[in-house]
Amino acid sequence: MCLVDMDIGLRNLDILMGLENRVVYNLVDVVEERCKLRQALVKDKRMPNLSLLPAAQTRDKTAVNADQMKKLCEELKSMFDFVLVDSPAGIESGFQNAIAGAEEAIVITTPEMSAVRDADRIIGLLEAQKDQITQYRLVLNRLRPKMVANSDMMGVEDVLEILSVKLLGVVPEDEEIIISTNKGEPVSGTDNTRSGLAFRNIARRLRGEEVPFMDLDVKNDTWVTRIVNFFNPVRV
Amino acid sequence: MSKIAIISQPDQGVLIDVGGCASMQEAISHLSSTLQVSSQFWKGVNVALNLGDLELTSAQVAHILALAKGVGVYPYQVFAQRPLTRGALLENGVILGDGTPMTLPAMTIKVPENPEIEEDWEDESVNMSDDEPGVSIFYEPSENQLITDDVTEHQTEDQADQPDGPIDFEPKAPKAPKAAKTEKTPAPSEKKEEVKGPVQAGVMYLRQTLRSGQTVSHQGHMVIIGDVNPGAEVVAEGDITVWGALRGIARAGVGGNNDAEIRALRLQPIQIRIGDAFARSPDRNRLHYDVHNGPETARIVDGKIKVFKFSPQ
Structure with a gap:
């Protein structure tokens, strides 16, 4: 099971899960190919089957586009049974990107x-x-x-x-x-x-x-x- | 790519790059929010401007220049690619930039692969002495220790030293004193000499609190007078000194300088990286940031990051 935080620029999911201090790479790094997807996934402390793909904090919603998200979700789909994407609030590009692969x-x-x-x-x-x-x-x-x-x-x-x-x-x-x-x-x-x-x-x-x-x-x-x-x- | 970037290099002043913007309106809005850090901020700084691919008319160029003038910025040269823009610049009496504008130097940073981060409490912070009576009733030696991870299985990843600025990119304050440039970087493994740690591009001095989402990076040492909040990031090739609380992410010694140090009045970071080493904060109760141990320094001892009570040597 994988959680994807799509709220780029307002990253929260890592805090709620208590994984803030383990985040090294993030979704934007993956999309921009600075790291491999596997490197960016943060394993949960309690449940070994749960991973988090954190959002970038120093970027904004325009850092990714729908096609990139589709590709990313396809890749995650092959790795996990469930991929849960946390969409940002609103109906703008952030939301459109979040549903792109859903x-x-x-x-x-x-x-x-x-x-x-x-x-x-x-x-x-x-x-x-x-x-x-x-x-x-x-x-x-x-x-x-x-x-x-x-x-x-x-x-x-x-x-x-x-x-x-x-x-x-x-x-x-x-x-x-x-x-x-x-x-x-x-x-x-x-x-x-x-x-x-x-x-x-x-x-x-x-x-x-x-x-x-x-x-x-x-x-x-x-x-x-x-x-x-x-x-x-x-x-x- | 970020909409606007500020790049500083010794002897070359500062380059404001708006080449990433798609339109004139975007460029202007980003530029105005960037420039208006404070009116004093840009005083005496050599500023160059890169307009990149933007196609601007004479009136639009005049608008941008007026905006810059309003905060005391007079670009000494302006780079542009489009002939129309270049013509417009000449009409406004601006010196066109020679050659190519400076770009970000590539830097390499090593970090461990995420899933390998394991619970590994580091209990050996040597100088965390709590034997002084009455230092602080909040003092808990275990509270602030960092967890270091073994750095043997790193994968080298290219990472731009300037982690592409956010759009509200105020806090870059690159000032590069020319004198500092004479000292060249020794290899990190060399024995220490009188001057501790390499100084590559002088010191960047920033009098501002960095909030979540803001990043600052510099090729030399960095001094921040203010706090670094959770979610903010500080990157430097040299030391990082925070006269305030360091609660975000700090990377010192980027590029392999293992002698770099990170020090803060309150050292409560989420993560710190020094050279090749990596440490994260323990999972603690995050509600009480007011519990702290006073000034502390983090440095590498035997390949691991350790935290010491600050003492001037």
């Missing part, structure tokens, strides 16, 4: 009006690339079930109503995320966090497993269910 897309949005509007735009752009991108699914991030219950936030159904797209996962808002990013240890590797579980469920769905969605309804979050869940090892 076969599937995961659209991530928060349940806010402005974010959903942008996600809709992105989905429109992805639909225009139908021949290349065969499937796109949605991850709803930072959902606050309590606010949804009070009608202060859009719920999962509201967002799906607008976007009419297949749902891949819902990640609840979680303070653990801040802790884990500060530590440089992805939350998906933690056992006892709701967000970590949500991310692991997403990963399993990406692999084709049928995983039921987490119950984020506050009405079901009573002390009885908590106790039941406590004794139930397979929490969903």
Whole structure:
């Protein structure tokens, strides 16, 4: 499995994964043939099967073009089972480069009006690339079930109503995320966090497993269910 | 290729190269952001300008010159390839450059292949003595040690010494005192003489904090008065001295000078490379940058980078 940070100039993924101090070469070095692809890949500290191709920090989005990205993704495809490209925000060249080599897309949005509007735009752009991108699914991030219950936030159904797209996962808002990013240890590797579980469920769905969605309804979050869940090892 | 590059060499002053820009508008926007570092910055610096392939009219050339004049830059010669641009330059009374503009010298830097970086704590920083009472309550000797990697299996890679500037390329401050040029580079393995470390192109002195994404490189020693933030990069053929916190990436002794040193008031880099050696910071809690050990120096001892409490020798 390989992660590709395409946010050239605003490199972040290495920090979140705690690999910042191991980055020697980056994506632009590979594209400009200053190093081999294998040299630029940074192996994860915890999972030996996971590699990161970091973005360049001292360059900008114009440093690569779509053809180069296609070529790069082809090469990565032959080396890994999964290649996950982290697209920069926006719909400009950075985004176009990021999707250049993609076969599937995961659209991530928060349940806010402005974010959903942008996600809709992105989905429109992805639909225009139908021949290349065969499937796109949605991850709803930072959902606050309590606010949804009070009608202060859009719920999962509201967002799906607008976007009419297949749902891949819902990640609840979680303070653990801040802790884990500060530590440089992805939350998906933690056992006892709701967000970590949500991310692991997403990963399993990406692999084709049928995983039921987490119950984020506050009405079901009573002390009885908590106790039941406590004794139930397979929490969903 | 970068849109704009600043190149300095001893005796030749500074060349501002906008040849990488596609259009006049782009060139002007990059040029103006580059020039306006500060009005004092360019004072007394010999500046040449390379317009590369740009096709400019007389009015456009006048615009660029006016822009330069506004910050006190009077190019003593201007390089251009297109006849139209050359004609326009002559109309504006500018001296056309002779021959080819100076280019970046190729440099070689050795770094280990990434996947071979392994957890290898280096616990032998000799002079990290914490026996002075009351030095600092934050003092933790393990905190700032660097992890060095064996440098036996390096692959040599060509890497331009000027890691192609970002578009907001302010912080190049090349000043090359002519006197320093007389000292020639001895081979790194030679025994040390009175003057420590080779000096190739004088000292570059930069009074500015380098932020993420900014890079500075120089062929001689480098002094930075300010911080080097995470994500910024400093490259020098000689020593690197940071009067502030070094938190980004520093490469001293590029080109194989293993005697080069890196020193900072707070030495908290992500990675440092000296000559052929490579070291990265331990995986630590990154939230607390205010924990530090005071001034420290990194140098190569027995092929590995080690960190010492700073002491003038």
